[in-house]
Amino acid sequence: MYALADCNNFFVSCERVFNPQLNEKPVVVLSNNDGCVISRSNEAKGLGIPMGCPAFQIKNYTNATNVVVLSARHILYRDISNRIMHILGDAVLNLEVYSVDEAFFMLPNDDDEKNRLLLAELVKKIYKYVGIPVSIGFAPTRTLAKIASHVAKKDTKNTSRVMGLTTQQAVDEVLQRTKVEDIWGIGRRLNAKLLSSGIDYANKFVKLPQSFLHSIGNINLVRTQQELLGKDCISINPVTIAHKSIMNSRTFGHVLKNKKEISDAVLSFAQACATQLRQEQAAASTVTVYVRGDHFRQDLPFYSNSCSVRMQAHTSSTIEIVRNALIAFNNIYREGFYYRKASVMLSDIKPMTELQLNIFTGDKEVRQGRLMNAIDSINKRYGSKQIMLAPSLTRGEWAPQQNNFNAQSKNLHFYSGMSNTFKP
DNA sequence: TCTGGGGTCCTAGGACCC
C-alpha cells in the first residue's frame, strides 16, 4: 500500500501558523513578483478566486468581502515543510518527498484498520507539532492514493482526514465521481482531447483501449490508466533523488533594455545554480541561458531565445559556470529589445564521486575547488551573500517587486514588512 | 499598470555511423 500525505492549502496554512488572525478569513498567497495566486484558503476558493489568478484580477472576485493578499515567503514554507517531512520520515517507510507539500510512503501493515489508525495519528501529530492541516490517502498505487487524498481533503465530514481506497468497490465508487481532469497525469491538453471523445469521468477512462491512449498521448497515459486499475507502474525512486537539472530564473520587476543590467541577473542566477550544485555534491557540464521579453506588452517587439554551452569538463566552480553563462548570454542578447525574464539552467549533472579529472582542466579544477569550498564555508558561517563575484554585489535593476503594487480596491488588505519575522 | 518558478519524462526528427 502507498500513502500520500498532502498539506491543505499549504502556503496559506503556513501564514496562519504565524498569524492566527488569518484563520477563517479568505487568504491568498501570491507568486514571486506578486504576480498571481498560488495558494488559497478554503474561504478564498469559496469566493471563486481561481488558482493562477493574476493579482490585479482578485478584486473581480472579492464581492465586497475582505481578502487578505500576501507576498510569498518561500524560505519559511521550506522550513515548515522540512519539519513535516521529518515527522513523516520518523514514522513511515520509504518516504519520497514529492514536492514542498506532499510526500509518498509505504505502509507497514496489511491490515487496513491498523493503517487507518496509524495515519490518523500522524495527521494529529503534524497538526499538534507544526500546526499544518494534512490529508492522507492510501491505496495500492500512487495514482489511486493521490485520488484518495483529494477525497479526504474535500470530505468535511471525515474528521480524521484519512481515506483508503483498498477494495474494488471503493475504487469503483470514487472513479465514478472523479473527473478525468482531476487524475494525476492528465493536464489541460489531454483533458480536452478526452472530453472531445466523450470521456469525462475516470470510470470511462479506465475502459479505454490502450491503442487509443497511445494515439492521443504517450506511454505515460497508458501507465496512468494501469495505475487506476490497481497495477503499480511508477518505479520507486532511490532514497535520495538526485537532480537532473538545476535552474534559477526570475521575471524582472520591470522590463529591461540595458545589456549590463540583464547580464547582472544572468550572473546572479548562475552563481545561485553553482552554489546549489555544490550543496548537492555534484557537477554539471552544460549551462543554458534563456531570455525573453514581455508576453503581455503588445506595444513592444517580442524576442526570446536560449543558448546552451557545453563546458570542457564537468564542473561545479562558480567561476567556470558564470563565465560560460555569460558566453551563452552574449550569444543571444540582441540590441533594441526589452527583456522581462532570464534564466540559467545547469544540466547533465553527475555526482562528484563519479567524475574523473579531465587531463586538460585537472589542476585548475583542483585549485578552484579549494576556492569554492572556502567561499561556501564562509558564506555558510556568516551569511549566504558574504562573498560573491564582484558585479553581483549591488542589488540589481532586475530584482523582483514584492509588496510594491497598488491596491485598487479598499477590499484588499496588503500586508507588508513581515519578511523577517520568522526565526527558525 | 499589473500575469511565477521550479522540475520530470517522452517523442520526433536530424545527424551521423557502418
Place this chain on the structure above:
DNA sequence: TCTGGGGTCCTAGGACCC
C-alpha cells in the same frame, strides 16, 4: 524510372507535475 537497412546520439518541443 530508379535510390538499403539497420543502428545511436542529440536536441527541441510538448506534455505533465507542484
